[in-house]
Amino acid sequence: MTDPRSHPACEQEARERVRAAEDAWNLHDVDAVVMAHRIDCQWRAGSEFLWGREQIRGFLDRKWKREIDFRVIQQLWAFTRDRLAVRLAWEFRTDGxxxxxxxxxxxxxxxxxxxxSRRFSSCSEHLIAEHERLLRWPVGARGFGGASLEELGL
Incomplete structure (x- = not known):
């Protein structure tokens, strides 16, 4: 895997970086997510505006307490030396x-x-029936060989 402190130099390294981020989210590894960001990182997650690692940590703690059985697939969409564009889909259930x-x-x-240094998310969520779920691997890292967003029709 690439060193997270270096820029992705090629498409494979960019894909590895995205996969490492996906794994950290699926494992609920707050430290891995937070430490991949600058201490003064600017982050917009939907309608929330966060500045810095401590606000990111608080956001993740709230999110993962609310979103039970959370699973996400992240996929590289495009990249340059200092920017990545990522598509993603996730599923979770509430305590209800x-x-x-x-x-x-x-x-x-x-x-x-x-x-x-900056992370901007545009996202939306909607209610689904349990039988409509597509992300059904055991909670934790997805593993390799799973279906892509395209293969799932997402």
């Missing part, structure tokens, strides 16, 4: 048992040290 699916696009910008 309702299932949701979300879709989104994210833009990640890296500083000279290879840390995310």
């Amino acid at each position: 048992g309702a299932w949701f699916r979300g879709y989104g696009d994210e833009s990640w910008e890296y500083d000279a040290a290879g840390l995310v």
Whole structure:
């Protein structure tokens, strides 16, 4: 895997970076997500505007307490030396048992040290029935060989 402190130099390294981020989210590894960002990172997640690692940490803690059985697929959409565009889809249930699916696009910008300096998410969620779920691997990292967003029709 690429060193997270360097810029992705090729498409394979960009894909590895996206996959590492996906794994951190699926494992609920707050430290891995937070430490991939600058201490003063600017982050917009839907209607929330976050500045810095501590606000990101708080956001993730709230999100993962609310979103039970959370699973996400992140996929590289495009990249340059200091920017990545990512498509993603996720599913979770609430403590009341309702299932949701979300879709989104994210833009990640890296500083000279290879840390995310700005992250902007545009996303939406909607209620789904349990039988409509598509992301059914055991909670945790997805593993390799799973279906892509396209193969799932997402």
